[in-house]
Amino acid sequence: MSQSPPPIGVAVVPVTPLQQNCTIVWCRKTMKAAIIDPGASVDGLLATVAKQGLTLDAIWITHGHLDHAGGAAEMQEKTGLEIIGPHEADQFWIEKIPMQGQLYGMPDVRSFTPTRWLADGDTVTLGETTWEVLHCPGHTPGHVIFFNREARFAQVGDVLFQGSIGRTDFPMSDHGALLNAITTKLWPLGDDVTFIPGHGPHSTFGAERRTNPYVSDAAMRQAPIARPASGPS
Numbered sequence: 001m002s003q004s005p006p007p008i009g010v011a012v013v014p015v016t017p018l019q020q021n022c023t024i025v026w027c028r029k030t031m032k033a034a035i036i037d038p039g040a041s042v043d044g045l046l047a048t049v050a051k052q053g054l055t056l057d058a059i060w061i062t063h064g065h066l067d068h069a070g071g072a073a074e075m076q077e078k079t080g081l082e083i084i085g086p087h088e089a090d091q092f093w094i095e096k097i098p099m100q101g102q103l104y105g106m107p108d109v110r111s112f113t114p115t116r117w118l119a120d121g122d123t124v125t126l127g128e129t130t131w132e133v134l135h136c137p138g139h140t141p142g143h144v145i146f147f148n149r150e151a152r153f154a155q156v157g158d159v160l161f162q163g164s165i166g167r168t169d170f171p172m173s174d175h176g177a178l179l180n181a182i183t184t185k186l187w188p189l190g191d192d193v194t195f196i197p198g199h200g201p202h203s204t205f206g207a208e209r210r211t212n213p214y215v216s217d218a219a220m221r222q223a224p225i226a227r228p229a230s231g232p233s
Contacts, residue, residue, distance in 0.1 A: 006151045007129055012196060013048055015041045017104060020067040023155050023196050024049060025148075027127025032057040034126050035075065036146060036155050037068040037198065040106060042075045057126060061085040061114065062157030063143040064093030066100035068198060070109035082115035084124055087135050090142025092172060118144050134185045138178020139166030147189060154195040160186060162203040165214045182215050 011024045016039045024045070026033035033054040038045055049056050056079055061069050063086045072083050094111050101109035118124075120135035124146070132147045139158045143166075147154040158166040160182055168175040186193075191206025209217050 008148055008151045008153065011052065013045060015039045016067040018067040020198055021196055026054050027129045030127030031055055032127035034058040034060050036060045037062055037157065038071040038075045039067040040071045042071045042078060056081060059083045060146060062145060063140045064090035065140065066097050066104060066109060068157060069094060070097055070101060070106060073110040073112040083112055084116045085114060085118040086144050087119060087142035088117040090140050093140055136181035136185055138168060138174050138181050141172045152193050154193055156195045156197055158198040160208060161197040161199060162201050163212055179215060183220060
């Protein structure tokens with residue numbers, strides 16, 4: 001018996017000099033799409049949406065760092081769509097986007113006010129699909145992730161990476177909170193969940209529980225817990 005196709009489609013478009021994984025997700029039944037973390041290259045992202053035959057329906061933001069949210073204001077201006085997320089605790093970072101842009105050679109990026117802030121336990125809909133919102137602070141205080149239970153898929157921003165975790169050397173970062181979010185919010189979703197991180201290749205929660213040197217089950221049994229010396233922003 002053949003398996004039915006997943007209810008969602010996914011495409012990844014790296015943007016900004018930091019090669020952030022801007023992620024386009026869509027409902028296969030309605031072809032309505034959301035762009036998660038349009039850090040830059042807005043015209044190119046909109047062209048990708050059109051090439052896929054999709055109707056862009058929303059802009060979702062995991063957290064307020066430049067490479068994830070720097071293009072949101074321009075995208076809203078060009079599409080008239082709502083900006084949904086992150087959690088309100090990241091307003092501090094969103095307000096700093098223009099300053100971040102000067103540091104990274106992206107002078108045209110702008111701050112914005114989300115149409116809707118998100119909180120832990122919220123849901124967002126896309127066509128006939130429903131996505132769960134989990135507040136996962138640590139990398140930033142207002143970081144959220146988007147999880148589609150039916151497809152066993154998550155977009156986790158800079159919370160977790162293949163073989164690493166988010167940096168916590170930024171203002172308002174919290175290393176302990178990040179470890180807690182990964183182990184108490186992500187791991188219970190299931191080892192079979194495939195995730196796309198904010199940078200680098202995709203993985204599964206199960207693979208990271210087995211091999212990730214920072215948050216594997218074996219690493220979490222040891223103390224003190226190491227922090228990444230460097231990593232994606």
